[in-house]
Amino acid sequence: MAIYFDNSATTKPCDEAVAAVKKAVSESYGNPSSLHFLGIRAHDDLEKARRDISEALGCRFDCLYFAPSGTYANNAAIFGVWNRLKKEGNTIVTTALEHPSVLEPLKKLKESFGVNIVYLYPDKNGNIDKDELYSVINQDTILVSMMAVNNETGLILPVSEIRGAVKRAKAPAVIHSDCVQAFGKIRSSPDFLKADLMSISSHKIHGPKGAGALYVNDKKKLKPQIFGGGQENGMFPGTESTPAILGFSAAAKALPDIEQELSYIASLKKRLISQLKDCDKIVINSPENSIAYIINLSVLTMKSQPLVGYLSDKGICVSAGSACKKGKRSSTLVAMGLKPSVIDSAIRISFSRFNKECEVDALANELLNLAKRI
Template sequence: MQQIYLDNSSTTRVCPEAADAVLKAMTETFGNPSSLHALGFAAQQALTTARAQVAAALSAKPEEITFTSGGTESNNLAVFGAAEARRKRGSRIVTTAMEHPSVLLPMQELEKQGFEVVYLKPDQTGNISTQQLFEAVNQDTILVSMMAVNNEVGSILPIDDARAAIDRAKAPALLHVDAVQAFGKLNLRPGRRGVDLMTVSSHKIHGPKGAGALFVRKGVHIAARTFGGGQERNLRPGTEAMPALCGFGAACAALPDTEAELQAIARLNRCLREKLAALPEVMVNSGDDALPYVLNLSAGRVKAQTMLNFLSTRGIYVSSGSACAKGARSHVLTALGLPHERIDTALRVSFCRYNTEEDCAAFAQVLQEGLRTLQKAD
């Protein structure tokens, strides 16, 4: 049976370079980087290399990279750490209503602690306007947290406008960007764009799970959330997960040219959109200006989980939204104001460099079969 994987926004297949680095870290440079012997020094050197590889992918300095266990931990560290560090300078935080749960749930906790959180509402294609940002950010704002690319519909958010809004208001705010879905797909360069904190993750770029990083711009201070042995400059202490981090670094080093890959993925996106246009029951929820790696669609009257099961039995793997939602109704599509019937039938197709136009054709064909079979059964 064919196996066509189109769920790359949830996780990606580990690339050979990353797998090799993981194996080497487990079997050769397996010492503790804090140990003062030859194996410890070798491990420390491997960690230094991995940090430099991640930094290079962000056009950042190695000392600006704090390793974590992944995007969720990085987002929590950024949001809580920034709020605690700046709480004496204001109480307003600005974010959007379609952030990942690892940002939204910390925001809800900060509201319980007395912070005022403003949730900007996107339009029907997932865009946030400059005007919304300029109206929301004031002199009392201490944090603006906004994803670079939405994980469900692929909309690209205006992080440069967020920086401009902070500067215009003369706010003491730090700018945090959750770039988990943008990393490796767009040229981010956080330090050059006035971004103070940026979250990235390994398993979205063909690296192993269990590794991520938080970019902390030089000179920026945030409060630590955990305390221990002093690793990661006391911001994230604990023995480093060396195999995963070495794999993360190798995946960063193996990233292809960003612009060339973006053009290739855009061709896949156009190919699939053309095939979906021939299916009158299908409605595309992603905007024309969304990052082409993600295409969200609603499939007739068939519930998302039912269609997912149908596709899966035929070797085609997509999702109904964020993997972290575990089947719950999408808060992102709800924030976009889509009707419940479109939300409940929504699927997310997400591409990577290993996908082909043949994958798009196979998905569209089986989706059509599913609509014909399942709507008739309904």
């Protein structure tokens, strides 16, 4: 039986999601745009899923648009806002800690269209300075994109502070937050984060892959970037993946109480750290202000990839960083100013509600054994 600690890359679909997907494939297989009874059934199921996920997120159902993934949602937000507001300013503010699905679109805007991209870098403790956030936003700023939780270290970023900075600068900026690692884990409603746009994903909350969503509080703030049949009110045209979306909905409905679950996950993280803290060959890279679900650490006696392989041979799954990095050195850890030796030996451990204390103990034992190697 696998011991799975790579939940920030993807999660095991919960039983409720699996059942919903199976039912959708066999009973709700009509095209939601078709006018016969199977199409109407699929459409009704789709709209119920929209309401259920909106309720879990804490937003109006008519502000939620289904996308194929969090990456699609992030791209739609960034390119959509730029296309809508590019005549009002030429500056976008973000952080050096963002997911590639944010950093790469911004790189494209800079290289192809000369957009001024301002990056906020973490301090020595891995945190984003709020005063610096206020200082870089000005009347030329049209978009601020900041993730709610960093996918590699678990850092919780000050998204809710952006609104004040935008208002003080009298900027036309739209606020976007990649909430893929936050949704279902910590409080992250649009009202709480004071965000205009939010991206979420099914497979990070024990739903199936192939479904994500973009929250948009006012569609006038961005232009759709994909064109076709007009599904999702033109935001993400193309036949909706009803099975994946209904699985997403089932996973959202199955989410446990956030505070109660956070307490349990925090106990697992504390249990792991308590067993590793006295080992001078193991360095904890995650800052104190990090979500309980993620811990980034380095075992200085072995590089990341061999370490992941060693643990895999023992039946334990962890990550060498973001699964989207494809083996490249972590830009997040580089931005934090960590030593190359620490970065090259870093792994990410990410928990879920299905992990057990005995699994944490097994992982700690293997890490300590590796740390003793010279």
